[in-house]
Amino acid sequence: xxxxxxxxxxxxxxxxxxxxxxxxxxxxxxxxxxxxxxxxxxxxxxxxxxxxxxxxxxxxxxxxxxxxxxxxxxxxxxxxxxxxxxxxxxxxxxxxxxxxxxxxxxxxxxxxxxxxxxxxxxxxxxxxxxxxxxxxxxxxxxxxxxxxxxxxxxxxxxxxxxxxxxxxxxxxxxxxxxxxxxxxxxxxxxxxxxxxxxxxxxxxxxxxxxxxxxxxxxxxxxxxxxxxxxxxxxxxxxxxxxxxxxxxxxxxxxxxxxxxxxxxxxxxxxxxxxxxxxxxxxxxxxxxxxx
Amino acid sequence: xxxxxxxxxxxxxxxxxxxxxxxxxxxxxxxxxxxxxxxxxxxxxxxxxxxxxxxxxxxxxxxxxxxxxxxxxxxxxxxxxxxxxxxxxxxxxxxxxxxxxxxxxxxxxxxxxxxxxxxxxxxxxxxxxxxxxxxxxxxxxxxxxxxxxxxxxxxxxxxxxxxxxxxxxxxxxxxxxxxxxxxxxxxxxxxxxxxxxxxxxxxxxxxxxxxxxxxxxxxxxxxxxxxxxxxxxxxxxxxxxxxxxxxxxxxxxxxxxxxxxxxxxxxxxxxxxxxxxxxxxxxxxxxxxxxxxxxxxxxxxxxxxxxxxxxxxxxxxxxxxxxxxxxxxxxxxxxxxxxxxxx
Amino acid sequence: xxxxxxxxxxxxxxxxxxxxxxxxxxxxxxxxxxxxxxxxxxxxxxxxxxxxxxxxxxxxxxxxxxxxxxxxxxxxxxxxxxxxxxxxxxxxxxxxxxxxxxxxxxxxxxxxxxxxxxxxxxxxxxxxxxxxxxxxxxxxxxxxxxxxxxxxxxxxxxxxxxxxxxxxxxxxxxxxxxxxxxxxxxxxxxxxxxxxxxxxxxxxxxxxxxxxxxxxxxxxxxxxxxxxxxxxxxxxxxxxxxxxxxxxxxxxxxxxxxxxx
Numbered sequence: 001x002x003x004x005x006x007x008x009x010x011x012x013x014x015x016x017x018x019x020x021x022x023x024x025x026x027x028x029x030x031x032x033x034x035x036x037x038x039x040x041x042x043x044x045x046x047x048x049x050x051x052x053x054x055x056x057x058x059x060x061x062x063x064x065x066x067x068x069x070x071x072x073x074x075x076x077x078x079x080x081x082x083x084x085x086x087x088x089x090x091x092x093x094x095x096x097x098x099x100x101x102x103x104x105x106x107x108x109x110x111x112x113x114x115x116x117x118x119x120x121x122x123x124x125x126x127x128x129x130x131x132x133x134x135x136x137x138x139x140x141x142x143x144x145x146x147x148x149x150x151x152x153x154x155x156x157x158x159x160x161x162x163x164x165x166x167x168x169x170x171x172x173x174x175x176x177x178x179x180x181x182x183x184x185x186x187x188x189x190x191x192x193x194x195x196x197x198x199x200x201x202x203x204x205x206x207x208x209x210x211x212x213x214x215x216x217x218x219x220x221x222x223x224x225x226x227x228x229x230x231x232x233x234x235x236x237x238x239x240x241x242x243x244x245x246x247x248x249x250x251x252x253x254x255x256x257x258x259x260x261x262x263x264x265x266x267x268x269x270x271x272x273x274x275x276x277x278x279x280x281x282x283x284x285x286x287x288x289x290x291x
Numbered sequence: 292x293x294x295x296x297x298x299x300x301x302x303x304x305x306x307x308x309x310x311x312x313x314x315x316x317x318x319x320x321x322x323x324x325x326x327x328x329x330x331x332x333x334x335x336x337x338x339x340x341x342x343x344x345x346x347x348x349x350x351x352x353x354x355x356x357x358x359x360x361x362x363x364x365x366x367x368x369x370x371x372x373x374x375x376x377x378x379x380x381x382x383x384x385x386x387x388x389x390x391x392x393x394x395x396x397x398x399x400x401x402x403x404x405x406x407x408x409x410x411x412x413x414x415x416x417x418x419x420x421x422x423x424x425x426x427x428x429x430x431x432x433x434x435x436x437x438x439x440x441x442x443x444x445x446x447x448x449x450x451x452x453x454x455x456x457x458x459x460x461x462x463x464x465x466x467x468x469x470x471x472x473x474x475x476x477x478x479x480x481x482x483x484x485x486x487x488x489x490x491x492x493x494x495x496x497x498x499x500x501x502x503x504x505x506x507x508x509x510x511x512x513x514x515x516x517x518x519x520x521x522x523x524x525x526x527x528x529x530x531x532x533x534x535x536x537x538x539x540x541x542x543x544x545x546x547x548x549x550x551x552x553x554x555x556x557x558x559x560x561x562x563x564x565x566x567x568x569x570x571x572x573x574x575x576x577x578x579x580x581x582x583x584x585x586x587x588x589x590x591x592x593x594x595x596x597x598x599x600x601x602x603x604x605x606x607x608x609x610x611x612x613x614x615x616x617x618x619x620x621x622x623x624x625x626x627x628x629x630x631x632x633x634x
Numbered sequence: 635x636x637x638x639x640x641x642x643x644x645x646x647x648x649x650x651x652x653x654x655x656x657x658x659x660x661x662x663x664x665x666x667x668x669x670x671x672x673x674x675x676x677x678x679x680x681x682x683x684x685x686x687x688x689x690x691x692x693x694x695x696x697x698x699x700x701x702x703x704x705x706x707x708x709x710x711x712x713x714x715x716x717x718x719x720x721x722x723x724x725x726x727x728x729x730x731x732x733x734x735x736x737x738x739x740x741x742x743x744x745x746x747x748x749x750x751x752x753x754x755x756x757x758x759x760x761x762x763x764x765x766x767x768x769x770x771x772x773x774x775x776x777x778x779x780x781x782x783x784x785x786x787x788x789x790x791x792x793x794x795x796x797x798x799x800x801x802x803x804x805x806x807x808x809x810x811x812x813x814x815x816x817x818x819x820x821x822x823x824x825x826x827x828x829x830x831x832x833x834x835x836x837x838x839x840x841x842x843x844x845x846x847x848x849x850x851x852x853x854x855x856x857x858x859x860x861x862x863x864x865x866x867x868x869x870x871x872x873x874x875x876x877x878x879x880x881x882x883x884x885x886x887x888x889x890x891x892x893x894x895x
Contacts, residue, residue, distance in 0.1 A: 098344070124581055
């Protein structure tokens, strides 16, 4: 065989080997990524489910040493914080999205707002906590549920703004024209036609933002602070599920560790449920049917 | 609104389709619509309200920046830039040097990137180019879930599962094999810089991989086909047709993951060990910028202490803003030409 | 009943493009007027100037006067008020996708704040009867969404929606261009039954359609100046019969006999 053909054979072998190796590596990395996820879920389910009981949902925390107790106050506290956060974040976020999609389209200001929203999304949540501490807690001179709700609400704004914009842009132009052609006031046409047409997607965005802040701990550390006892007042420190999990996780007591796992399971279930719901809504293509 | 019922009710309940019979009701409707006036005021108000909501994004960034600068005035004036190069952090004796935290943040994020980048690119390649259709949905759902798990739950798992595994099975091997580098040495607690890096890696994986996927998908089909038509293997097609075109966007995705890692607080705080030392050994406890805020902010008794902590927050804010801005610009540069969603 | 439309010295631009050059046209009340011409001649822009939809595009600009009856729509009123007097049917059927058939027809009134249920019921029924859609949809008015209808039904639904606000003028921008021949025939029948009660202006690229439905026809054409300038202008406006049998202008004759380049 002439020698000049040999590099070619070697070359072919190397190409095939590289192809096989790359495929193997891609599959391997997929396995390595999926493994810890499955591990986390399995362990969480195992640990959490064995620690969950009715008392967890009905009782407040017991002092150290006493067995039992639950996180009823933290569950209610999280509910209050998230309601306040949504009341702040959802309208402002949707309003911002409407501005970007309906009024500012293509303007330099809108591009800048969009960019800033993306950047704001990446600001660490603990930094938000410090800012709200200085803005709300210091002037009031005490920690409060209100401060915690404001911190979480502000964190929802950029996410909701961006998803709302994207969803509104998916609404066909012909639908807007139809509304304009009827002589409907612009505000009415935006709210009752465009926003309503995009509502499945907009709700999806809100739920994603909600799920994200539902698990946030860092911005609550120096705003809502946490509370061992029942409190539903906006002016008092309030308990929250993630805060309570954190406090119990770093404590040295086995009983509290048990409660931390139970709390984590409840938190995860809430979040997974909303993410799954969101995925169901978006993949069903509620919006695609109209395009 | 006031609307006179008598005025619009047609003279007869039945509706013969003749022009004459329609006329009374129709003209009443016209009269109603003409009475509505123009909506200039409400439209303008609505427009302003929406603009205000959009501008709130600037307000939020502005307020954060303003409060952080105001809060750290004291140490900014007192220590200047030396603050970031001081290695001693001892609030009791009034020494405030932020270098240990900066070091911890940078090193733990670097470890996270070293682990997460190859894995997430591998995952993205698998999902976009190789994955059998029925597996694609569940797998991408799983990675989305990974992104939805709260930081504190990762921390919980890291304390009770990851750290023991590292201590008992991984770290001894590392000390044995790579002990000569000085990066892996006793004492081996399980918690420490490496544990923080590993949990960060798991946390930033979904972001890097989903953005990488997005960027890879946006590479036009024609690019792939051009390479395949030359008789390339699948790997060569991915390497030359996809990765080469998507590389700027992938770099953007990695930087975005870095931004997340730099600011990540709870999980890191729970496993990094919280000791403000600068040591080469990755198995020993360390501290990060976000962690020191989480741990010490509420107990900062005097104003200099508080100001020092706020200044660390300010530094973190500025770094993450810059990192995220850079990442967004890179990702945009690539996905901008992708098929538009809007019709 | 409809009113006439007086257009005087209308000019329209898209950015730097002079789309319409000095159009003067008097459209009689309660008749159907067709606008024909090659694509790009500005006939769609012309109808969009009549209800001030043209200016919804940020780069668009208009000069000249348009009177609907006695009303100068560019001087006396706001765009919203103009559009309430004028119904518009678009090239592609565009029912509101989230609304039922009933809600679609009622939308023009409801979204302007009208709440009287009984009157709405009557208006919806009459409009659907006028649009020749009532018999096909009366059983699931509130059950089916507007988007679930066939293309031709959707377009008749859009006509019903436009008729529900009791317009003085009905503008139709190539209403049958996205429809099959049978649905097109239904729309043409509908136009026949509506003229006499409304002033109808219909843009069409189909000359046979203009000949079938219109009393008057205007022929628009593209003129080219030096340095690559192009603009749309009105060539001839007369009865449909004259346009198709005995046009005065050579360009019209070339177009209607198919010799247009």
